[in-house]
Amino acid sequence: MGDRRTTGEKIFAVFNTIFLVILAVVFILPVWHVAMSSISDPDVLQANSQLALKPLGEATLGGFKFVLDNPNILRAYGNTVIYVAGATLFAMAITILAAYGLSRKDLFFRKPLLFLLTFTMIFSGGLIPTYMIVRNLNLIDTMWALIIPGTVSVYNIIVMRTSFAAIPDALTEAAKIDGAGHLRILFQIVLPVSKAVLAVIVLFYAIKNWNAWFNASIYLQRRRDLFPLQLTLREIILQTSNNSIVSENSDPTAIDRFRPLVKYCTIMISIIPMLVIYPFVQKYFVSGVMIGSIKG
Structure with missing residues (x-):
């Protein structure tokens, strides 16, 4: 069965999906940063103030x-x-x-x-x-x-x-x-x-x-x-x-x-x-x- 949505509905769905993905990233990213920082090397973490997408230094x-x-x-x-x-x-x-x-x-x-x-x-x-x-x-x-x-x-x-x-x-x-x-x-x-x-x-x-x-x-x-x-x-x-x-x-x-x-x-x-x-x-x-x- 084909997609019967109108062009306006498809455009809305695309923008809605993009918005929800951005919103999810906004909510998840701080938690992920805290999680990665919590298992980072303390010396590297102390000298780093950037966003941690992975453990800084050796994970511990x-x-x-x-x-x-x-x-x-x-x-x-x-x-x-x-x-x-x-x-x-x-x-x-x-x-x-x-x-x-x-x-x-x-x-x-x-x-x-x-x-x-x-x-x-x-x-x-x-x-x-x-x-x-x-x-x-x-x-x-x-x-x-x-x-x-x-x-x-x-x-x-x-x-x-x-x-x-x-x-x-x-x-x-x-x-x-x-x-x-x-x-x-x-x-x-x-x-x-x-x-x-x-x-x-x-x-x-x-x-x-x-x-x-x-x-x-x-x-x-x-x-x-x-x-x-x-x-x-x-x-x-x-x-x-x-x-x-x-x-x-x-x-x-x-x-x-x-x-x-x-x-x-x-x-x-x-x-x-x-x-x-x-x-x-x-x-x-x-x-x-x-x-x-x-x-x-």
Whole structure:
């Protein structure tokens, strides 16, 4: 079968392809530069400021070994996994329940509640009031300080609510006739047909919590053993920049030599887990966002 596209459509397809290729290069090139720099020879890297399309000098994993030799790294990885799992589960539970309630047309004060949620996207309580609430709840220097406060996203609630509202009323009405309550409708009808948007929201929450470090720097004041990975990596970079000692066995000369390499290695250490997980949920990503964007 021949190509039935018009000349204008073919020209648009060509320019669209060129644009997307350029856009892909713009996004991929910085990551590739960081990846190649992280395995470059530290002496060559220190003297070179150009874009690294291949390892500079002899490829080495010495930078990763230098960073991973820090005794706090493995503990920080474990803490971050706990924070990501706990915060994501907590956020998903609240998001699903809120989205389901707001998607029901018979919910009392549905529009005022939706307005109040949307209002918080524009105006927040502020950093100091939030800190005071966390302190008054005795969450300072606990893992809960990084799991509960600010975990739920109103944007994600609205996206999921829109997806739930797009489900035909005939499905829920038939379930009600069979005697199903709201919990049964939610878990046996709504959630099974919303796997795409659920996967996307889980990914959003997981990435948000994986990259979080600011709350930890505020709420974990005396418990360095609870630091997440991002904050630990930040401390390593600051310590090497200030010629501080990363660990008791660190050589100050090696620290100075590995300083540029450490920055790239810490970036790779922080993004590799997300790069590994993303391909498994990528197939849900586009469809989930599109489903959630349909007005309901």
